Amino acid sequence: MRGMKSASRSVVVLAGLLLTGVLLVAACSTPVAGQTQRPWIGRSFEDGSRGGGGIAQADIPILPYKLVEWPTLPNSAAGVPAGPWNFIQVASVAVTMRGTILVLHRGAHPIMEFESGGKFVRSWGDGMFSEGKVGAIPAAAWTEDKSHYSAVYGPAGCASCGAHSVRVDPQGNIWAIDAPGHIVYKMNPEGKEIMRLGAKGVSGTGPNNFNLPTDVAFAPNGDLYVSDGYGSARVVKYSRDGKYLLEWGRRGKGPGEFGLPHNLVTDAQGRVYVTDRDNQRIQVFDSDGKFLSQWTGTGGISGLAITKDQRIWTGGILRDLEGKVLGRLPGNIGGHGVAATDSGDVYVAELSGVVQKFVKQ
Numbered sequence: 001m002r003g004m005k006s007a008s009r010s011v012v013v014l015a016g017l018l019l020t021g022v023l024l025v026a027a028c029s030t031p032v033a034g035q036t037q038r039p040w041i042g043r044s045f046e047d048g049s050r051g052g053g054g055i056a057q058a059d060i061p062i063l064p065y066k067l068v069e070w071p072t073l074p075n076s077a078a079g080v081p082a083g084p085w086n087f088i089q090v091a092s093v094a095v096t097m098r099g100t101i102l103v104l105h106r107g108a109h110p111i112m113e114f115e116s117g118g119k120f121v122r123s124w125g126d127g128m129f130s131e132g133k134v135g136a137i138p139a140a141a142w143t144e145d146k147s148h149y150s151a152v153y154g155p156a157g158c159a160s161c162g163a164h165s166v167r168v169d170p171q172g173n174i175w176a177i178d179a180p181g182h183i184v185y186k187m188n189p190e191g192k193e194i195m196r197l198g199a200k201g202v203s204g205t206g207p208n209n210f211n212l213p214t215d216v217a218f219a220p221n222g223d224l225y226v227s228d229g230y231g232s233a234r235v236v237k238y239s240r241d242g243k244y245l246l247e248w249g250r251r252g253k254g255p256g257e258f259g260l261p262h263n264l265v266t267d268a269q270g271r272v273y274v275t276d277r278d279n280q281r282i283q284v285f286d287s288d289g290k291f292l293s294q295w296t297g298t299g300g301i302s303g304l305a306i307t308k309d310q311r312i313w314t315g316g317i318l319r320d321l322e323g324k325v326l327g328r329l330p331g332n333i334g335g336h337g338v339a340a341t342d343s344g345d346v347y348v349a350e351l352s353g354v355v356q357k358f359v360k361q
Helices: none
Strands: 065-068 090-095 101-105 111-114 120-124 133-136 149-152 163-168 174-178 183-187 193-197 213-218 224-228 234-238 244-248 261-266 272-276 281-285 291-296 304-306 312-314 317-319 325-328 337-340 346-350 354-360
Touching: 090 354, 101 163, 101 346, 163 213, 174 213, 183 213, 224 261, 234 261, 261 304, 272 304, 304 337
Parallel strands: 090 163, 090 337, 213 261
Antiparallel strands: 065 354, 090 101, 090 346, 101 111, 111 120, 133 149, 163 174, 174 183, 183 193, 213 224, 224 234, 234 244, 261 272, 272 281, 281 291, 304 312, 312 317, 317 325, 337 346, 346 354
């Protein structure tokens, strides 16, 4: 894997401002108490609605969590603090088997690893992700049977803009989604590529191709699911060695249909939970794609994460496996991705260019 950097090197932060992509929205994230405010970096319609959606947050109990500064601020070459990390649109976060945190962002060194306390460990992935940028098609051009998203490539995109999701499977392998690259990477715990699904730069809807895929999840028996995604409207199931097994879904608003299958997780019984972001709901399926239930009125949730005790973070809102709301993180928290440690700490990936860490009290 190219671009592996050791923690022994001094980290030099370069000021940057990303203003490229398709239909960027000029909106700033509201700073949360205890979090360093970052300048607006750029936000596309891909970010969607922020996690709470149709639920009045004032009616949801605040869970006992504290927002802390994370990660540890880097030092300049002079050995003095250099300000916040220059994350460019943090798309996703994940927890490794070692308890370290992976940060996937759309800039140089797109995959960064930190200790849970915030110390930088390493980075890699330069040249791995495409320069394509996912964006929304103008509403005036929408049709019911076609995707509301597309991608722009070349100079109109940006470095590592394809970075969309990072996950860690039960064996400790690292998976990364390049949405506009139409590819899913599997890496070993050291970051070396060992398998890929899809063909880089080739879109399609067949068993071995994707059209702007978004996420990956892992069944208890080792099978895996890919949400596909911005261009398609389906979930594709593979064996642990990448053999196509089956798929389900089509564009629409009915049971088993999707507007945008954005993230997905599985529970210990093998049920599959898919956030259907554009239809503002979460759909639940059995392991073979049979529709079981749906949680409506969730809002346009982007990120899903399942906890050790079998609860689901839907953005910044915690639910049980029946969809009942248990509480929320403090602040107006949604994010593009979310991850939870076994001890209960929660990390939220924000396209505004920050990672928020909430420590369970």
